[in-house]
Amino acid sequence: MTTSTETGLRLGSLGAERPGPFAKSLPPLDGTVADWLSGAPPLSALATPVLTLDDAALHANARRMAEWCTGHGVELAPHGKTTMAPALWDLQLRTGSRGITLATPWQALVAIEFGVRWVMLANSLVDPRGLRAVAAARDAAPSLEAVSWVDSVDTVVAMEAGAGSPERPLTVVVELGAPGGRTGARAVAEAERVAAAVVASPVLRLGGVGGYEGALAHDPSPESLGTVRLYLDDLAELHRRLLPSYETGEIVVTAGGSAYFDQVVEALAGLADDRTRVVLRSGAYLVHDDGFYRGISPLAREGDRPFRSAMHVWARVVSTPEPGLALLDAGKRDVPFDEGLPEPQRLADDLGRPARPLAGTVTAVNDQHAFLRTDEPVTVGQVVRLGLSHPCTAFDKWRWIPLLTGADDPAPPRVAGLVRTFF
Template sequence: MAIDERAVAALDDRLLGPEHKGLPPAAWGRTVREFLAGAPRLAEFETPLLSIDESALSANLVVMADWAAAAGVRLAPHGKTTMAPRLWARQLAAGSWGITFATIWQVQVARSFGVQRVVLANSLVDPVGLRWVAEESARHPGFEFVCWVDSVDTVAVMDEHLRAVPGDTRVRVIVELGGPHGRTGARTREQARAVAAAVERADRLTLAGVGGYEGALAHDRTSVGLDAVHHYLDELSQLHRELDYPGGAIVTAGGSAYPDLVLAHLAGLADEQGAHGVPTTVVLRSGAYLIHDDGFYAGISPLAAPRADRPLRSAMHGWARTVSRPEPELALLDAGKRDLPYDEGLPVPQRLDIAAHVSALNDQHAFLRLPGARPADLPVGTVVRLGLSHPCTAFDKWRLIPVIDDADAANPRVVDLLHTFF
């Protein structure tokens, strides 16, 4: 079983309370299951609020699963995007090969819900975390864990810590290739080969493949950005062919900005027999696709409209209420940096009959500019729907998120409450 479905289902039995932002007080003291049995509507919730559109989410899930399957690659979506076990379960049920995480704590949360196959897209040199991985792997042989290494020093530190753990459990590692001015990762193939050689000499590590993150090298689809990504992925493919693996090999890349380029360079490696006849598994780690957005990913993803025949749709929206109209061309909304993402673009007002844009966010307020507006436009108490950019920094502000049937409805029905773990 890819995830413990009973542990996920048990989330419906958790009690609701004032710690759940936006939830109506009428829900306090009731379980999720009990509250949903009353068929609540979005208008019953307080603002500010973040909601998830079930119709868009379901469509996005199918679009990406079909896209990866058609290319012959596996999908291990980045679970840190949502940190929502119910969504991990849906992704795994839709065919995902595993779930990716960025920190050992996130991996531990995943294991508490029984996720069986995990990619830690980072190096793990924390001694407490390494001991936990070794002991968890020994206790549960079905648990498949792989993490990254990007230097000879990283290999030495990992091996030293693991040798202090009783037993002979070996941790599978992927050599991470980076690029100039990028994030982590060996900067050249020569350095990466030296890392792989160090892994082969290590007592408690096993070489499992190569990988990295092309999204650290570009932030747009200009020719300069695309050339940087193309070059990087070509280097990653070459590195894979230069190494020997004791078992099956993993080649992994792919955020949500350039998955098409990843497929162009790496999909052909899928199931390829290496130097010793070992099969190759190509793993795409895109995470934002499930929620998508109305900002950064809408502008760059190859699966966004109008670039795709079956486009992804934004499944998240902010809802904020006008609390002040101190000037004719200014409204203050009750949602700010503590409620909505702003690192990849400010929220965008939707479904208004007047021109409007958000110029700034404070901790708990949004400055909504209304050029040419009259004092009577958008009166105090009006609820505004907001398009958002970047699901990673939207979800991390909420511990419980209502899922609604249709964000375009006049008063959407709440069909689920999504627990997150941040």
């Protein structure tokens, strides 16, 4: 959040930016972001469509996840590619996360540039330019630790060829996958061969094991949970087999998206000791949603203080061409649609005016329109608040996201900050 408050990461440059007339949904700004925010502008200062974030929900979700991890004896390095927003990474770090996970070398370099000092690249770092850039950044900052993954002997060879001559070996964890999954060695024995190649490498050092269970299931059914647990048991077995081979003072055992982190804890938390750290990489919990994660999150399944969605899109009715149909000015360029269509929630006479519940369904989205089917009367010019599913594909459509305070108060919400994304 770009505010005047001092932060842990180097965020001052964001407040000095001048979006001008080119930032979607913001009014044309003659000055800096900080200048505009100093007046505590109301929600009505924005244009539709606009994605907004609820400040109270973000902080509540961050505290809840930190509390949960502490209570279960695991650490958290949330996946930063969900938001690609340094201000939100800062919130996660300030509430106890040990570092930030990223997916590409460029994303890792963004995190490093903003001051993140424990970076996990949950991918194979084989692009030569990216590899050398990350290695150089780490060599220039002794306090920086950058960890990446390997899942084959070919990956080890490619990293050796592309790394050049780093001042100190690059720490890697061996990734275990599963048939039908994403990346990762497909069996424990195969992963052991990869680990042996790492130990034999002059430029790499073996620092742990990791994987991603979320690619193996997509619902909380007993069958899906069983599949996830079998995989995690294999990951634990791989770690036990590699104990004599690790080359780092600290060992990382890492898994855990935002759908099955409870299963990860059940299977892996017992591995933690004075040397071994069990690290979750859940990223979507901070923003959460009103769709996929609302239905699958472990805290929703437990029914104990679940996360709540911090993101909404406000869209204006631009056409009512036939009874029961309204067209909104938000479409595929503005809202996620890969994990379910937006959910109509509230209706207001204008942006920032009091909103009342709205029953209906979004049945389709075009590039710049959403098809709202409802039996309730809506008129051109009114504004609909939409709940969204899947923060990962919401944030990548926006460069500046207004942060609202008082989103649930009777008074009109105010813009307390702007969250800058880097996609």
